[in-house]
Amino acid sequence: MSTHVNTLPSVRNWRDIQQSIAPKAMSSEGRKRLQVATAKTVAVLFALGLVGWGLFEGMRLWEQNPNAIQSPVKSAPVKFVDARSDGVLDHGWVTRTLALPKTVGLMELDLYALKNRLLESGQVRTAVLTRKFPETLVVIIEERSPVLRLRAQVGSAPAKDWLVARDGVTYEGVGYDATLLATLPYLADVPLKRVQGRFPPIEGMEKVADLLSTAHANIPELYRGWQIVSLARFALDGEIVVRSKDIKEITFGTRESDFFKQVAQLDLIVETGHVQADHPALSINLAVGGSQVPVVFEKPAAPAPGVKTNSITRPAVSIPAVRAAPQRPSAIFSTLYFPSREF
Amino acid sequence: MSSKTKYIGAVEVGTSKVTVMIGELSQGRSLSIIGFGECQSRGVLKGAVMDFRSASDATHSALLAAESNAGVRIDEVYLAQAGGHLDGFYNEAGVSVSAADNMVSAVDIDTVMRLAKAKALPEGRMVVHNIRRPFRLDGRLVPDPEHLVGQRLDVGYWTVHGQENKIADNIHVIRGFNVPVAELILASLASGTMVTSAEDRQNGVLVIDIGGGTTDYALYHDGCAYMTGVLPVGGSHLTNDLSLGLRLTEGQGEKLKLRFGRGTMTARDKSEKVWLNGDFAIGDRQFPRQAIEQITSARVWEIFEVVKKRLGAGFVPDRTAAGVVLTGGTSKLPGIAEAAAKVFGITARLGEAPGYINENLRDPGYSTALGLLYFGLNASAEAAASGGRRRTGFLSRLFAKA
Numbered sequence: 001m002s003t004h005v006n007t008l009p010s011v012r013n014w015r016d017i018q019q020s021i022a023p024k025a026m027s028s029e030g031r032k033r034l035q036v037a038t039a040k041t042v043a044v045l046f047a048l049g050l051v052g053w054g055l056f057e058g059m060r061l062w063e064q065n066p067n068a069i070q071s072p073v074k075s076a077p078v079k080f081v082d083a084r085s086d087g088v089l090d091h092g093w094v095t096r097t098l099a100l101p102k103t104v105g106l107m108e109l110d111l112y113a114l115k116n117r118l119l120e121s122g123q124v125r126t127a128v129l130t131r132k133f134p135e136t137l138v139v140i141i142e143e144r145s146p147v148l149r150l151r152a153q154v155g156s157a158p159a160k161d162w163l164v165a166r167d168g169v170t171y172e173g174v175g176y177d178a179t180l181l182a183t184l185p186y187l188a189d190v191p192l193k194r195v196q197g198r199f200p201p202i203e204g205m206e207k208v209a210d211l212l213s214t215a216h217a218n219i220p221e222l223y224r225g226w227q228i229v230s231l232a233r234f235a236l237d238g239e240i241v242v243r244s245k246d247i248k249e250i251t252f253g254t255r256e257s258d259f260f261k262q263v264a265q266l267d268l269i270v271e272t273g274h275v276q277a278d279h280p281a282l283s284i285n286l287a288v289g290g291s292q293v294p295v296v297f298e299k300p301a302a303p304a305p306g307v308k309t310n311s312i313t314r315p316a317v318s319i320p321a322v323r324a325a326p327q328r329p330s331a332i333f334s335t336l337y338f339p340s341r342e343f
Numbered sequence: 344m345s346s347k348t349k350y351i352g353a354v355e356v357g358t359s360k361v362t363v364m365i366g367e368l369s370q371g372r373s374l375s376i377i378g379f380g381e382c383q384s385r386g387v388l389k390g391a392v393m394d395f396r397s398a399s400d401a402t403h404s405a406l407l408a409a410e411s412n413a414g415v416r417i418d419e420v421y422l423a424q425a426g427g428h429l430d431g432f433y434n435e436a437g438v439s440v441s442a443a444d445n446m447v448s449a450v451d452i453d454t455v456m457r458l459a460k461a462k463a464l465p466e467g468r469m470v471v472h473n474i475r476r477p478f479r480l481d482g483r484l485v486p487d488p489e490h491l492v493g494q495r496l497d498v499g500y501w502t503v504h505g506q507e508n509k510i511a512d513n514i515h516v517i518r519g520f521n522v523p524v525a526e527l528i529l530a531s532l533a534s535g536t537m538v539t540s541a542e543d544r545q546n547g548v549l550v551i552d553i554g555g556g557t558t559d560y561a562l563y564h565d566g567c568a569y570m571t572g573v574l575p576v577g578g579s580h581l582t583n584d585l586s587l588g589l590r591l592t593e594g595q596g597e598k599l600k601l602r603f604g605r606g607t608m609t610a611r612d613k614s615e616k617v618w619l620n621g622d623f624a625i626g627d628r629q630f631p632r633q634a635i636e637q638i639t640s641a642r643v644w645e646i647f648e649v650v651k652k653r654l655g656a657g658f659v660p661d662r663t664a665a666g667v668v669l670t671g672g673t674s675k676l677p678g679i680a681e682a683a684a685k686v687f688g689i690t691a692r693l694g695e696a697p698g699y700i701n702e703n704l705r706d707p708g709y710s711t712a713l714g715l716l717y718f719g720l721n722a723s724a725e726a727a728a729s730g731g732r733r734r735t736g737f738l739s740r741l742f743a744k745a
Binding site: 008009011012013014016017019020021025026027029030031033034037 | 395399400403406407416424457458460461462463464468469470471507510511514515518519520521522523524527
């Protein structure tokens with residue numbers, strides 16, 4: 001059957017008629033339309049050709065003599081670096097860190113590389129570099145704020161203090177007031193391992209930052225005595241342990257209870273005389289939750305003969321439920337709100 | 344112009360006038376008629392171009408008028424084809440269903456269609472249309488036989504063909520305006536589609552389009568065109584008859600035809616006279632009304648008789664339930680429907696454009712151009728639908744791969 005169909009006579013259809021006709025056979029309007037159509041086609045082809053030629057020339061120049069492309073921008077070297085920061089880093093630090101050659105042109109700058117150079121310090125959270133023609137490089141910096149200090153020894157160099165930001169980034173810190181840094185507690189019991197010359201971000205620092213800011217805002221006097229913040233039990237139990245001058249170990253929970261409630265309980269325990277100079281507390285565990293706070297006291301100064309224990313545990317202090325609504329740390333900072341002491 | 348808007352032109356180069364309509368096709372699914380141009384035809388005789396330059400000038404004037412009316416440029420043209428050189432024949436082919444389970448496949452359908460269309464034409468003739476009639480599977484009519492079970496599949500085509508050089512002349516007139524011809528459509532099919540409903544065509548209807556120089560007809564059965572034809576006789580012959588019979592100029596004859604011509608005779612009084620101009624000026628004359636009606640009705644009657652004869656056995660009054668529908672400029676002649684009813688022995692009426700067409704374009708003389716736009720809309724919608732199918736296929740393949 002297929003052979004039979006393939007040998008069928010071909011039948012001419014009106015579509016076989018050649019539609020193109022000579023311009024002579026056209027009317028004046030037809031010729032005008034033809035000219036316009038031809039002109040449009042020529043214009044499009046010309047434009048395409050022009051673009052193609054430009055690309056070809058550009059590519060050829062780039063391959064053979066790339067300096068010829070860069071040379072026009074060399075005529076505008078960078079004269080000013082306009083550095084703006086929301087922190088302590090100043091113009092000098094930015095200039096030193098960027099270390100721009102004296103005669104470098106504005107268009108020759110590799111902004112991506114310069115940005116990375118700024119971010120390497122760790123203190124810079126974001127950096128935006130823009131060219132402001134004809135000769136100014138604008139650098140806008142957002143800095144990290146230190147939350148804690150960290151003493152670490154790298155290699156054979158002597159141990160030195162590092163700063164830890166809220167996002168866990170560890171950096172050396174430049175330009176901070178020494179008295180301000182002295183008020184920051186130390187961070188302890190965190191595994192540190194340098195990767196590609198830098199410490200990776202420390203886990204859980206957001207929680208620690210929330211606790212510190214809540215304490216700083218609500219119990220500034222107690223906070224001043226805080227010396228070490230330990231994260232030894234953070235990964236396993238979700239607990240943050242603070243060692244202060246007066247109390248050897250204050251344990252805060254991060255799982256359920258709010259820091260504000262825990263800070264308020266701590267303040268109440270200290271203020272209501274449960275912890276006094278004659279019988280200082282060894283540890284206060286605020287991580288238990290609810291209204292019960294286990295407090296471990298040191299052994300009295302003159303122990304009875306034959307008594308072996310050096311510490312006693314009193315019954316858990318019962319703390320009424322906090323009536324005031326807990327405040328988020330950010331709210332406390334912004335309004336300096338101090339809740340009433342109605343427990 | 345947005346990428347999804349196209350301006351199509353419907354052009355009918357008739358013997359007495361050239362009609363151009365411009366349609367704005369939006370998204371390939373809706374069409375608005377936005378331009379119209381008309382010009383007295385020159386260089387065209389009995390639907391065929393005799394003087395290329397004159398015909399081009401007249402057609403291009405109408406095209407320009409339509410473009411300036413619409414304020415846009417035509418992208419492509421749907422051209423009506425008429426003329427006494429057009430002829431048609433019926434050819435049928437059948438194949439045995441090839442599958443072992445006797446289920447008709449796409450290959451069977453393709454084979455039978457190619458066989459039915461493959462009939463050699465005389466030298467110098469070419470196909471204008473291949474109009475397919477419904478498939479017959481073991482004798483029963485089926486619209487789409489694919490996946491149906493049967494032994495033998497038959498199909499027939501009504502093939503319309505014409506002289507190559509005359510068709511080419513018609514196309515070249517349009518190409519002289521530097522616009523491509525997208526489709527060539529038989530005038531009777533264009534007007535027939537416009538003045539009849541799908542129900543009429545399903546029940547059987549005879550459409551007669553009486554133009555200035557030709558009379559086109561199309562007989563529909565079972566929803567498709569069953570037979571078509573063109574007579575090289577039209578309204579201008581009525582004028583010519585009046586001129587010869589009453590010894591008038593052609594202009595005077597045309598005037599009398601338009602004012603007093605009729606398809607059937609009503610005047611009984613031989614002494615009743617009518618004035619040529621009615622202004623009683625020098626040269627104004629009187630003519631017997633009965634003579635005028637006699638001349639015009641005789642010619643109209645003859646046209647219908649010839650159409651009936653051409654249709655031959657194909658015309659069966661019982662299978663033409665929707666009657667005769669008259670259209671074209673000459674169908675405005677009073678009493679012409681009665682004449683058609685008497686000749687064909689079935690009901691006859693004047694064709695009317697659908698209600699959604701503007702009142703100014705509902706004249707029977709415009710039905711062909713309107714039908715061309717309708718074809719343009721359908722072709723565009725089909726193209727859009729097939730594009731959609733292609734997209735679906737691609738997505739299906741993509742998901743199948745995923």
